[in-house]
Amino acid sequence: MKARIRxxxxxxxxxxxxxxxxxxxxxxxxxxxxxxxxxxxxxALEEAFDIEFPERMLNRRLFSSVSSIAAALDELSTEHVGG
Structure with a gap:
């Protein structure tokens, strides 16, 4: 996933x-x-991963590194599967 984010x-x-x-x-x-x-x-991330970042996630910290973006995408995919 990190390679795709990069x-x-x-x-x-x-x-x-x-x-x-x-x-x-x-x-x-x-x-x-x-x-x-x-x-x-x-x-671009929303389109590529077919997700939508919820308002609670929209902050500078989320987009500050490849690792933080990957963690957010992992969290969203877990919520999507579990929800």
């Missing part, structure tokens, strides 16, 4: 150094992601 980030967010040099826990905002780009990323 692909989506690579084509959605213009990071000065690119995504390849960042670890899964690197802060995407510190790497150059803007608030606007985070909205674009959210929409």
């Amino acid at each position: 692909e989506i980030i690579a084509r959605t967010v213009e990071l000065p150094g690119g995504i390849d040099g960042l670890s899964d826990t690197s802060d995407l905002y510190e790497a150059g992601m803007t608030s606007f780009a985070s909205v674009q990323l959210m929409l």
Whole structure:
């Protein structure tokens, strides 16, 4: 899943150094992601994973790293299966 998230980030967010040099826990905002780009990323993730982020999850922390995005997607897929 993290590889797919990285692909989506690579084509959605213009990071000065690119995504390849960042670890899964690197802060995407510190790497150059803007608030606007985070909205674009959210929409791309929703489309790619066929999910919708609930309002309670829409915060800067969720989109701050590959790991935090993967954790949120795991949580949403668990809720979807269980709910």
